Amino acid sequence: xxxxxxxxxxxxxxxxSVAPLAQNQSVAPGNPETRAERAYRQAVSEGSPALRTFLxxxxxxxxxxxxxxxxxxxxxxxxxxxxxxxxLNPATLSFNQGACPAPAKPDCAAALIPASQFPRVTCxxxxxxxxxxxxxxxxxxxxxxxxxxxxxxxxxxxxxxxSLTQNHTGEWVDEVGSRAAAQNQxxxxxxxxxxxxxxxxxxxxxxxxxxxxxLRDNLIKAGLFNEVDAGRADARDAEAQRKQIEHCDTPAQxxxxxxxxxRYIYQIARANPPVxxxxxxxxxxxxxxxxxxxxxxxxxxxxxxxxxxxYISMHDYTLQMEMLEYLHGIYPNVxxxxxxxxxxxxxxxxxxxxxxxxxxxxxxxxxxxGHGVDIxxxxxxxxxxxxxxxxxxxxxxxxxxxxxxxxxxxAAHPFPLYMKAHVPVALSTDDEGVSRIDLTNEYVRxxxxxxxxxxxxxxxxxxxxxxxxxxxASLWARQDDFTxxxxxxxxxTLGGDKPTSGCAAFLDANEKAKAQWELESxxxxxxxxx
Numbered sequence: 222x223x224x225x226x227x228x229x230x231x232x233x234x235x236x237x238s239v240a241p242l243a244q245n246q247s248v249a250p251g252n253p254e255t256r257a258e259r260a261y262r263q264a265v266s267e268g269s270p271a272l273r274t275f276l277x278x279x280x281x282x283x284x285x286x287x288x289x290x291x292x293x294x295x296x297x298x299x300x301x302x303x304x305x306x307x308x309l310n311p312a313t314l315s316f317n318q319g320a321c322p323a324p325a326k327p328d329c330a331a332a333l334i335p336a337s338q339f340p341r342v343t344c345x346x347x348x349x350x351x352x353x354x355x356x357x358x359x360x361x362x363x364x365x366x367x368x369x370x371x372x373x374x375x376x377x378x379x380x381x382x383x384s385l386t387q388n389h390t391g392e393w394v395d396e397v398g399s400r401a402a403a404q405n406q407x408x409x410x411x412x413x414x415x416x417x418x419x420x421x422x423x424x425x426x427x428x429x430x431x432x433x434x435x436l437r438d439n440l441i442k443a444g445l446f447n448e449v450d451a452g453r454a455d456a457r458d459a460e461a462q463r464k465q466i467e468h469c470d471t472p473a474q475x476x477x478x479x480x481x482x483x484r485y486i487y488q489i490a491r492a493n494p495p496v497x498x499x500x501x502x503x504x505x506x507x508x509x510x511x512x513x514x515x516x517x518x519x520x521x522x523x524x525x526x527x528x529x530x531x532y533i534s535m536h537d538y539t540l541q542m543e544m545l546e547y548l549h550g551i552y553p554n555v556x557x558x559x560x561x562x563x564x565x566x567x568x569x570x571x572x573x574x575x576x577x578x579x580x581x582x583x584x585x586x587x588x589x590x591g592h593g594v595d596i597x598x599x600x601x602x603x604x605x606x607x608x609x610x611x612x613x614x615x616x617x618x619x620x621x622x623x624x625x626x627x628x629x630x631x632a633a634h635p636f637p638l639y640m641k642a643h644v645p646v647a648l649s650t651d652d653e654g655v656s657r658i659d660l661t662n663e664y665v666r667x668x669x670x671x672x673x674x675x676x677x678x679x680x681x682x683x684x685x686x687x688x689x690x691x692x693x694a695s696l697w698a699r700q701d702d703f704t705x706x707x708x709x710x711x712x713x714t715l716g717g718d719k720p721t722s723g724c725a726a727f728l729d730a731n732e733k734a735k736a737q738w739e740l741e742s743x744x745x746x747x748x749x750x751x
Contacts (some may be wrong), residue, residue, distance in 0.1 A: 253748035258675035260751045269665055276664045279678065280743035283408040283685035283736075284401065284649050284660050285558070286591050286617035288488075288526070289390070290379065291652025292397045292411070292737050295358035301392070302383040303337030311350045314357045316383035336383075357381060360625050361657050371625045372568070376528055378655050388434050390455075391462020394637075395478060398463060400653075402477040404661050405743060408689060408736055410479060411720050412524055413459070414488040415452035415508065416502050420445055424500035430596045433499065433547045445507075452508040456485045456519035482520040482736065484690060486558065491525040491541060499544050506552040513554055513692075521690035522556035524591070529563045533574055542584035549586045556690040558617070562599075563592035565627045574598035579605050582614055589688055591617045591651075594627060596635050604643035613700050615645040615688040620666045621658045622651035631670055645701050647685035679703075679744065693731025696738055707734065716741030 235315035285628055302309070308321030310333055316657045321335050329344035356362045356379055363374045377602035394411065402407055430436040460483065467476035487505040490499045491498060505523045512519040525541060528534060545557060561581035566572055574595045581587040582605075590609075593616045599605050609616075616639050624630040639646050650656070667673055667681070681701045687695060696715070698705040706715060709727035716738055720728065728735040 239546070240453070241589075244366045251527075253745070253751060254675075256751040257748040261675040269669065272665050272668060273661065276661050276668070278405045278747065279661075279664065279718075280619055280682060280740055280747055281404060281406045281529070281648075281660055281664065281685075282682035282740050283410070283617075283649060283689050284406060285410045285589065285685055285689060286577045286619060286649035286651055287397065287409060287411050289393055289397065289411045290651050291655045292650065293393045294396070294657075295355045295361075297386040297393070297396055298335065298358060298382050298385075299339070299354065300392075301387075301389045303335070303339070303383050304389075305383070305386045307336045307383055307385075308333040309336045309339050309354075311352075312356050314350075314381070318386065318402075324354075329591060336747045351384065357550070359655050359657055360636050363625075371628065372528075373653060374531075375622075375626045375652075388458075388462075390459040391466060394459050394463040394483060395466045397542040397653075398467070398478040398483060399476065401481045404659060406660060407481060407608065407739055407743070408686065408691075409483045409523065410486050410690060411457070411483060412486040412488045412526065414490070415455040415505075416448055417504065419448040419451075420500045420504045421497060421619065424494075427496050429495040429499075433544065436496070437503060437551075440503060445500060445504055448504055448729075449502045449508045449511055452487070452504070453512055453515075453517070453519055456512070457517070458519060460486075482691075485519055486690075487520045487523045488526045490527050491529075491537075492531045494533075495537060495540060495544075498541060502544055502548060506548050506555050508556045510552050516692075522558055525559050525560060529560055529577065530568050530573075535569060536579060539580060539584070542580045545585040550727075557585060557587050557588040558591060558690075559587040560591040561587065561593060562590065562595040563623075564595045565629060566595075566598065568627070571598065573632060575600045582609060582612070587614065588690075589615045589617055592619060592623065593617075593639070593650075594623055594629055594635060596638065603642075606639070606644060610643045610645075613626070613645055613688075615647060615684065617645050617649045618667075619649055619651040620670075621656045625656055634670075635666070637671055645684045647681055647688065649685075659692075659751060682740065683737070686733070686740055689733065689736070691732040691736055693733045694727075695731075696728075696734040696741075710734075710738075716743070718742075 240412055261275060264271040284423060290745045291657055302316050307318060309316055309318040316336060317333065321333050322339060323335050327341060327343040329346055340351045358378050360375060363371065364610060391481055396411065397411065423440060423445055425690065427439060464479065468474040469479035487509055489498060489501050489505060495519065505694060509520045549557065558580040562578040564577065566574060577597060578590060578596055578599055581590060596602055618635065618636055636646065648660065648667055650663060652659050653659055664678065668678065680703065687697065687701060694707065696706055697703055698707050703712065707727065710720060710724040728738050
């Protein structure tokens with residue numbers, strides 16, 4: 222069994238008492254923000270349930286690190302398996318396609334059960350199968366045992382999801398968007414894998430060529446870009462489906478989730494041969510570039526996924542970062558966010574912890590880093606932290622995921638280390654369905670474990686929207702400085718109902734600034750409740 226060890230606990234303990242993140246935000250004793258802060262402190266003193274109640278409707282801005290399939294709860298996959306006519310095998314907890322006739326009368330010992338009829342009220346044993354099935358498809362009830370770590374269980378769940386025959390992407394986006402709306406979130410970037418069968422077929426006919434320019438030319442000549450339209454359509458169709466479910470075109474019936482703005486991150490599976498990774502990545506860059514040129518919602522950035530400790534992921538890590546460096550030179554407008562440093566000592570040799578985050582930043586041109594747990598093991602970690610702060614490279618912090626997969630939590634987590642170094646950070650969920658959490662849960666954890674102030678929570682939410690991949694300029698005059706608005710809106714009540722004509726024009730021309738203005742409006746409404 223692989224038992225991940227805590228990372229550089231002594232360094233993190235030294236800064237576990239987190240200094241406030243806010244920058245000299247003075248408020249009058251009796252104004253709404255002061256009253257909200259007092260209510261927050263009272264909730265903290267009363268414990269997690271009271272804090273959860275307080276934070277449930279706290280404006281959280283964005284969740285920027287969300288794998289769509291991992292965000293779907295197991296119960297939804299069971300529902301979709303039933304809709305697709307799949308059969309459940311209670312013995313193996315697997316779903317099979319093909320004929321699965323319903324018995325003439327209840328047969329509680331049947332080898333196969335129509336998923337649409339499971340669980341059956343007439344069969345008491347179904348509850349046990351149901352419980353084991355939900356546990357099998359998630360981290361619920363998981364306890365590490367000999368040979369099976371949290372890491373193993375977490376990543377194994379994805380291969381256990383039913384092989385569905387219909388496209389349920391729009392339903393899943395609606396599920397995640399509806400959950401976000403219920404928690405006063407306004408923006409999501411969902412990682413999704415578009416069609417790539419043509420890219421795989423073409424790359425299978427070619428050998429890896431270190432001359433990436435030549436390889437790129439050959440892939441394009443072979444028709445790689447024929448799949449670009451399918452990728453763009455994948456995102457458009459998901460949005461159309463979820464908006465139809467949410468009745469977004471009928472104001473009187475529109476669901477709250479219609480107010481959640483969604484964009485997509487193009488996933489690249491890193492555990493593949495180099496030529497296949499390069500082909501998919503090139504296809505992804507071209508797809509995102511065409512989406513940007515068309516000014517359409519859809520894919521806004523690219524990311525590499527799959528376990529970072531896998532053999533190919535470790536062996537080819539530098540090569541894959543070099544691919545990104547090359548393609549970034551051709552597509553400088555395509556945003557890049559990367560999983561890097563989702564590792565701990567013991568999971569890989571010490572040498573494997575020394576360079577992933579640095580190469581993601583310096584070779585991979587990452588604007589955001591997902592996880593970044595092994596930062597303390599990087600060569601010259603202090604210098605790297607300063608570089609990330611200076612370059613405003615944001616860290617997507619996934620507290621529950623890091624505990625479940627890596628066994629890292631509390632003082633062993635680098636969350637306070639990043640904050641002390643002034644690296645921008647925001648909270649995210651990673652795979653909320655697999656982890657059985659939501660974003661509010663992550664705010665509660667962060668507030669309690671790291672003694673955050675109310676101003677800290679606001680800064681986390683603002684940072685998420687500052688580093689999203691929406692088009693246009695920021696509302697703020699200086700990056701990650703939330704004290705002074707951009708010139709067009711300077712001196713106004715941020716989030717107010719009546720911005721000046723110049724400010725309104727600025728907001729209309731910049732999607733990012735408009736979303737940030739909306740967050741300030743939500744802060745004003747939330748604070749006014751106290």
